[in-house]
Amino acid sequence: MTVHFLPWDKNYNLSEKANRLYDAATTFDCIEAGDLVAVKLHVGELGNPNYIQPFFVHEITRQIKARGGKPFLTDSNTYYMAQRHNAVDHMQTALINGFNLAPFIVADGLKSENFTLIKTKGILNEIEVSGAIIQADAMIVISHCKGHELSGFGAAIKNLSMGCTPQAGKLRQHRTIGLEITTSKCIGCGKCKDACAFHLPNIIDGKASITSKDCMRCPVCISVCPTKALHYTNKPNLSKALASAAYGILSTFKPKKVSYINFAKDISEGCDCLPNPGSNIFQDIGIFASDSAVSIDAAFLKSINYKTFNEASGVDCMTQVQEAATLGIAGEIEPKIETLN
Numbered sequence: 001m002t003v004h005f006l007p008w009d010k011n012y013n014l015s016e017k018a019n020r021l022y023d024a025a026t027t028f029d030c031i032e033a034g035d036l037v038a039v040k041l042h043v044g045e046l047g048n049p050n051y052i053q054p055f056f057v058h059e060i061t062r063q064i065k066a067r068g069g070k071p072f073l074t075d076s077n078t079y080y081m082a083q084r085h086n087a088v089d090h091m092q093t094a095l096i097n098g099f100n101l102a103p104f105i106v107a108d109g110l111k112s113e114n115f116t117l118i119k120t121k122g123i124l125n126e127i128e129v130s131g132a133i134i135q136a137d138a139m140i141v142i143s144h145c146k147g148h149e150l151s152g153f154g155a156a157i158k159n160l161s162m163g164c165t166p167q168a169g170k171l172r173q174h175r176t177i178g179l180e181i182t183t184s185k186c187i188g189c190g191k192c193k194d195a196c197a198f199h200l201p202n203i204i205d206g207k208a209s210i211t212s213k214d215c216m217r218c219p220v221c222i223s224v225c226p227t228k229a230l231h232y233t234n235k236p237n238l239s240k241a242l243a244s245a246a247y248g249i250l251s252t253f254k255p256k257k258v259s260y261i262n263f264a265k266d267i268s269e270g271c272d273c274l275p276n277p278g279s280n281i282f283q284d285i286g287i288f289a290s291d292s293a294v295s296i297d298a299a300f301l302k303s304i305n306y307k308t309f310n311e312a313s314g315v316d317c318m319t320q321v322q323e324a325a326t327l328g329i330a331g332e333i334e335p336k337i338e339t340l341n
Ligand code: SF4
Pocket: 181, 185, 186, 187, 188, 189, 190, 191, 192, 193, 201, 203, 207, 208, 224, 225, 226, 227, 228, 229, 230
């Protein structure tokens, strides 16, 4: 499966060039007249400029309409407490960040109640799929490529797995990682409890304890602990969970009904779900298009020195890509890349 690539060259009209890229990659061949087409994206976290510029998305929706499809922008609510945690805040964020020329439908409903539990394979047995995703006839997955503290990087596979699941599905994936406290190092300061959005750590007899099933294994308490008493266990499990969830989500679509566009631009070391983006660690690379989540993410990794992400996160970026291929998601971990002139 060839991945088509447009270098990020500001000497050209990038919107026009992107249309040529989509033509070369036959991005919109997955759409038939009358299809309800999910345009799966991340509308940006308020305060973080690292998201895909709306003019690219508007052009994609125009192309979908030109083929007789009915596009809607969509994403699922976040588990963590920020400005995309419920549908009201999420839709407001979409408007503020400029996504206002096509309907934005929060895929899992007002409070993340709209989903279907389906079987999958791999490290997870089941995964919750957001309602608007499972009802869509076709999907264009538009992903912003960046690093990630828990999975090395995030792009198309992560956009499927985390982005197409409700809060329960996100929690299911995150909890494949363990979180342990080295009691001898804990001084009982309570900084972890203060920083946790859910105030989950209990301080008992001067020592922290985290037993709640609501703990999503985010990096917050680990990052504030002054004595490094908290640490993850089985961290690569999340990468396997991303692949497992992605497999389940793709199984809800008929063959050849999903296409992918990856924007490798504003590439930060950490995830773009945080309001503070951090510094970029790679120059802007370009835009990839493919009909395979495996191939398009592998192509992005091939275009950078992804070991920088590995070192920052302690996770091999290739784990999620290889696991997705092993589970049977079509694609190649050494894809052929054709660059647009
Ligand atoms: S922040 Fe660290 S040292 Fe302080 S209570 Fe939590 S685990 Fe213990």
